[in-house]
Amino acid sequence: MTEPRPADRVSRRALLGLLGAGAAGAAVGAAGAAGVAVAATGTIGAAGGGGGASAYPFFGAHQAGITTPAQDRLHFAAFDVSSTLDRTGLIELLTEWTEAAARLTQGLEVAEGGATGGSDYAPPVDTGEALGLPASGLTITFGFGPGLFTDASGADRFGLAARRPAALEPLPRFQGDALQPERSGGDLCIQACADDPQVAVHAIRNLSRIAFGRASLRWSQLGFGRTSSTSTSQTTPRNLFGFKDGTANLKAEDGSLLDEQVWVQASDSPAWLAGGSYLVARRIRMIIENWDRVQLGEQEMLVGRSKGEGAPLSGGTEFSEPDFEATGVADKPLIDTNAHVRLAHHSSNGGARMLRRGYNFVDGNDELGRLDAGLFFLSFQRTPQQFIDVQTSLAADGLNEYLKHVGSAIFAVPGGVREGEFVGQALFA
Numbered sequence: 001m002t003e004p005r006p007a008d009r010v011s012r013r014a015l016l017g018l019l020g021a022g023a024a025g026a027a028v029g030a031a032g033a034a035g036v037a038v039a040a041t042g043t044i045g046a047a048g049g050g051g052g053a054s055a056y057p058f059f060g061a062h063q064a065g066i067t068t069p070a071q072d073r074l075h076f077a078a079f080d081v082s083s084t085l086d087r088t089g090l091i092e093l094l095t096e097w098t099e100a101a102a103r104l105t106q107g108l109e110v111a112e113g114g115a116t117g118g119s120d121y122a123p124p125v126d127t128g129e130a131l132g133l134p135a136s137g138l139t140i141t142f143g144f145g146p147g148l149f150t151d152a153s154g155a156d157r158f159g160l161a162a163r164r165p166a167a168l169e170p171l172p173r174f175q176g177d178a179l180q181p182e183r184s185g186g187d188l189c190i191q192a193c194a195d196d197p198q199v200a201v202h203a204i205r206n207l208s209r210i211a212f213g214r215a216s217l218r219w220s221q222l223g224f225g226r227t228s229s230t231s232t233s234q235t236t237p238r239n240l241f242g243f244k245d246g247t248a249n250l251k252a253e254d255g256s257l258l259d260e261q262v263w264v265q266a267s268d269s270p271a272w273l274a275g276g277s278y279l280v281a282r283r284i285r286m287i288i289e290n291w292d293r294v295q296l297g298e299q300e301m302l303v304g305r306s307k308g309e310g311a312p313l314s315g316g317t318e319f320s321e322p323d324f325e326a327t328g329v330a331d332k333p334l335i336d337t338n339a340h341v342r343l344a345h346h347s348s349n350g351g352a353r354m355l356r357r358g359y360n361f362v363d364g365n366d367e368l369g370r371l372d373a374g375l376f377f378l379s380f381q382r383t384p385q386q387f388i389d390v391q392t393s394l395a396a397d398g399l400n401e402y403l404k405h406v407g408s409a410i411f412a413v414p415g416g417v418r419e420g421e422f423v424g425q426a427l428f429a
Contacts, residue, residue, distance in 0.1 A: 054135050055137070056068055059416065062415060064105070066355065066380050067231075069231040073195065073224055074193050074200060074221070075200040075222055076189070076191050078187075078188070078217075078218045078219050078409055079190075079211060079216060080186065086157075087428075090158050093214050097142065097423065098423045109126040110126045114131075115127065133196060136199040138200065138203060141190070142413070143411025145188060145409065146410070149161050149164035149168070168278070170185070172388065176403070179406060185218065188215060188411075190207055225238075225359065226359055227239045228357060236310060236318065239286075240362075244318065247319065258355070260382070264277060273427075274415055275416055277382065278410065279413050280381070280408075281376070281410075283405070285372065286403060290402055301313070304336065313335050314326040315334070323335075338396050339398065340397050344393070349390050349393050352390055356378065358376055360374075361374060361375070
């Protein structure tokens with residue numbers, strides 16, 4: 001195994017010293033973790049910032065960035081692992097990513113020496129664009145794609161095939177899919193969420209640098225304006241169709257539901273994934289120009305909720321439970337049989353629910369001058385079948401006329417990282 005360059009890595013002693021203090025911060029919540037960011041050397045910026053916690057603990061029973069209150073910005077990246085990488089090299093990469101992520105999420109530079117403290121005759125070990133910025137609630141979440149276990153040719157590159165979760169298969173083709181290979185798949189993924197877009201981009205940029213020669217960026221997606229709330233402390237945001245999105249989403253406070261619907265349990269298989277989850281990513285293009293010509297009443301019928309309050313058309317307020325039996329004129333259902341809210345509801349899908357964590361995106365325009373815009377859908381669930389059941393049900397969704405799914409990926413998200421370990425270490429045990 002080639003020994004990693006000292007300048008590119010955080011010393012294990014320094015990491016454990018820093019994050020031993022971070023563990024104490026975790027015990028008193030995010031404020032304690034923010035204090036660690038201020039006290040440690042190599043700090044990017046002072047603790048503080050608006051709204052949420054300055055820094056979230058990196059270590060814990062589950063990876064951060066799942067039930068963490070959804071931040072305002074996203075940079076998501078999927079990677080292909082080099083054909084020359086071996087098992088030892090993969091472990092080394094994951095170790096270096098873990099060490100860097102643990103620092104970045106606390107508002108520190110990617111490694112000691114950072115952007116300005118190294119040799120004048122070597123590239124800086126941190127790119128520097130986040131200097132002076134606080135941690136901004138940054139969370140970094142890692143996932144493993146099907147190709148990490150068995151590649152397209154069937155080769156078991158890393159001796160992991162026997163430990164592949166049976167449920168970790170590429171998603172089936174759904175009605176209306178127009179998937180683009182260059183926006184789909186990936187052996188590894190990193191989800192960086194923050195309240196400052198530059199902090200999220202800085203994280204992905206530096207983790208990509210660390211991976212140079214071992215894993216290459218396959219595709220990435222920037223997101224703004226979260227499209228769901230993951231805590232009862234958050235208000236419900238709106239998507240680019242102008243409707244409140246994620247009203248019925250699972251929340252961090254729903255402990256028993258999270259155990260039932262989101263977290264892989266110790267009794268599930270494989271055991272190494274306990275405390276983790278499955279992540280589905282879908283890039284959904286919204287045909288904005290067509291939608292903007294639809295009458296308000298039809299828009300509300302297609303969604304099944306009012307555009308202003310977000311209340312179900314069966315009556316009540318935003319958080320009133322939809323009454324799918326309620327009828328109106330000529331005994332027609334108040335919530336249309338093909339309305340999105342009806343077809344996506346857990347009562348229509350055998351009780352299946354997901355924790356959604358999506359973002360809006362606008363990536364310029366296409367060759368016809370239409371906005372390349374939509375929803376970057378992210379969901380976490382205990383098994384991919386939950387997503388498959390709901391997406392299959394949505395085949396009859398009236399909104400499909402205005403949506404096009406162009407990207408798709410699935411990843412197994414390992415459980416939380418303990419101090420002194422690397423992300424996914426149980427997989428290699």
